Amino acid sequence: MDEVIKRIEKANIGKIDCNVSLSKHTTYRVGGIAKAIVYPKDVKCLVSLLKILNEEKIKYKVMGNGSNLLFSDNIYDGVIIKLNEFDKVEFLSHNKIKVGAGFPLMKLALLAARKGLTGLEFASGIPGTIGGAVFMNAGAYKSDMGYIVQQVKVLTPEFRIITLENKEMDFHYRSSYLQKNPGFICLEVILKLTRGNKDAIEAVIKERRERRVLSQPLEFPSAGSVFRNPDGDFAGRLIEELGYKGHKNGGAMVSEKHANFIINYDHATSSDIKQLIDEVHDKVLEKYNIDMKIEQEFVNWE
Numbered sequence: 001m002d003e004v005i006k007r008i009e010k011a012n013i014g015k016i017d018c019n020v021s022l023s024k025h026t027t028y029r030v031g032g033i034a035k036a037i038v039y040p041k042d043v044k045c046l047v048s049l050l051k052i053l054n055e056e057k058i059k060y061k062v063m064g065n066g067s068n069l070l071f072s073d074n075i076y077d078g079v080i081i082k083l084n085e086f087d088k089v090e091f092l093s094h095n096k097i098k099v100g101a102g103f104p105l106m107k108l109a110l111l112a113a114r115k116g117l118t119g120l121e122f123a124s125g126i127p128g129t130i131g132g133a134v135f136m137n138a139g140a141y142k143s144d145m146g147y148i149v150q151q152v153k154v155l156t157p158e159f160r161i162i163t164l165e166n167k168e169m170d171f172h173y174r175s176s177y178l179q180k181n182p183g184f185i186c187l188e189v190i191l192k193l194t195r196g197n198k199d200a201i202e203a204v205i206k207e208r209r210e211r212r213v214l215s216q217p218l219e220f221p222s223a224g225s226v227f228r229n230p231d232g233d234f235a236g237r238l239i240e241e242l243g244y245k246g247h248k249n250g251g252a253m254v255s256e257k258h259a260n261f262i263i264n265y266d267h268a269t270s271s272d273i274k275q276l277i278d279e280v281h282d283k284v285l286e287k288y289n290i291d292m293k294i295e296q297e298f299v300n301w302e
Contacts, residue, residue, distance in 0.1 A: 001035050001036070001058070001077065004036075004052065004053075004056045004058055004079075005018060005035075005036055007052050007056070008036070008038060008049060008052060008079075011045075011048050011049070011052065012045075013038060013040050013041065013045040013046075013048055013049045014038060014039045014040045014041040014045055014049075014085065015038070015039040016036055016037070016038050016039075017036070017037045018035065018036050019033055019034075019035065019036075020033065020034050020036075020037050021033055021034075022034050022066070022071045022076065022080075025037070025063070025065075025066045025080070025082075026066030026067075026069055026070075026071060026223075027065065027066055027067045027127060027221060027222065027223050027224075028066075028069075028070060028221050028222065028223050028264055028268075028270075028273060029221035029264050030070070030071070030073070030221075030264060030268060030269060030270040030273060031066075031070075031071030031072070031073070031076075031270055032071060032072060032073045032074045032075050032076060032270070032300070033075050033076065034075075034076040034078075034079075034080045035075065035076065035077055035078065035079070036078075036079045036080070037079070037080040037081075037082060038079055038080070038081055038082070039082050039083075039084050039085055040081065040083070040085065041085050042085065042086075043155065043161065043187060046081070046083075046155065046185070047155070047159050049079075049081065050159065051159070053078075053079055058078055058079055059077070059078035059079075060078050060079040060080070060081055061076075061078065061079075061080050061081065061299060062081045062082075062083065062131075062185055063080060063081070063082060063132070064082070064083070064101075064102070064128050064129030064131055064132030064133075065104070065127055065128050065129055065132065067126070067127045067128045067132065067223060067224065068128065068132065068136055068223055068224070068295065068296055068297060069223070069296065069297050069299055070223065070270060070273060070274060070277075070296050070297070070298050070299065071270060071299045071300050072270050072271070072274075072298075072299070072300045072301045073269050073270045073271055074300055074301075076299075076300050082102070083100070083101045083102040083129070083131060083187075084102045085102060086100035086101045086102040086103075086131070086187060086188070087100045087102045087103045088100045088103075089103055089108065089111065091115060092190070094195060095117060095192060095193050095194060095195055096150070096190060096191065096192050096193070097112065097117070097190070097191045097193065098188065098189070098190050099130050099188065099189055099190075099191065100130065100187070100188050101129060101130050101131030101134075101185075101186045101187055101188060101189070102129055102130070102131065103129060103130045104127075104128075104129060104130075105123045105126050105127075105128050105129060105130055105132075105133045105138070106123065106124055106125065106126060106127060108120065108123070108130065109121065109123045109124040109205065110124065110205070112193060112201075113198065113201045113202050113205055114198065114202075115198075116195060116196055116197065116198040116201065117193040117194070117195065117196065117201075118193060118194050118195070118196030118201050119143075119147070119148045119191075119192075119193040119194050120148065120191070120193060121141070121143075121201060121204045121205055121208070122139060122140045122141045122142075122143040122144070123138065123140070123145075124205045124208060124209065125140065125208060125209065125212050126138050126140065126224075130186075130189055131185075131186040131187075131189075133145050134149060134152055134169075134176060134178065134186050134189055135176060135178045135179060135186060136174055136176070136179070137171045137172065137173070137174055137175055137176045138174075139173075139174070141208070144171070144173075144174075145171065145176075146166070146169070146171025146172075146176075148191045148192060148193060149166055149169060149171070149189055149190075149191060149192075150165070150166055150190045150191065150192040151163050151164065151165055151166070151189070151190040152164045152169055152178075152186055152188075152189050152190075153186075153187045153188040153189070154178070154184045154185060154186055154187060155184065155185040155187055156183070156184055157183035157184070161187065164177065173228070174228060174295060215257065215258055216255075216257060216258050216261060217255040217256075217257045217258060217261050217263050220255070220263035220264060220265050221263065221264040222255070222261050222262060222263045222264065223262075223295075223296050224261070224295070225260045225261065225295055226260055226261065226262050226277055226280070226294065226295060226296060227239075227260055227280075227281070227292040227293065227294060227295060228292065228293040228294075228295055230290050230292060233290075234260075235259075235260045235284075235292055236258055236259040236260035237259075238284050238288060238290065238292075239254065239259035239260060239280055239284065240259040242280075242283055242284065242287060244259060244280060244283070245259050247276070247280075248265075248276075249272050249273075249275050249276040249279065250268055250269060250271075250272030250275075251264060251265060251266040251267045251268030251269065251272050252264060252265070252268040252272040252273040252275075252276045253265045253266075253276075254276065254280065262276055262277060262280075274298065274301070277294060277296070281294065
């Protein structure tokens, strides 16, 4: 791995951080040590990096803010790729935005609001990047990225840059073409919003922020909702009915404020959190015969 890092450094691809705790890069604030985190300067550098990793048979993971990931406590003996440098924003016309994959979603929602553009209010409390949001088809308040994405520029596994239209992205509930084709990497997105009243848009964002503070455990590290809501029901209601609010496993706990949040309340390990997720899932399956879908992605547990 040391030789690979030297190759990356020699290629002048971008900033490299070595032997970094992934707890600094995930919203759960847990995870083992990553041998290297690389921040490519541009698409050309990203392609150079991927070619090196493929030649050297080194595993890698492209990630945004780590807001939907649970890394194990083990060493990640590969390269984490972060597209923070892909952060340009351009307002193309009266209602379109071109934005890089590394730009923060919450920040973009606020920028859009200031421009009097409506359609991104649902994202004002989602702590991810544009690329991660498109990958997951992030959403809230009965809306998601699929409603506003017009085009996505992606890098294919063959290192071609292509543009996928909304229909080709196959957006469904917390799902997209990119999830089903993990070799494709989101580079840039064009969003199509609607003109609205700036004051009204900002009022909606403010009201929802206040509602989140009251209903979600924002004072603790978490990764948002753990389980997808089953058809016609709510995951939080099922978990609460089990009496699991406040249930602990090591330093992890089912939030007393919202049962579909698991929080790192006391120096939890990744294993503490995963064991608690698995326990809650199995208890709901046992009592209600409902196989709840886990929203978070488990990485490096093999």
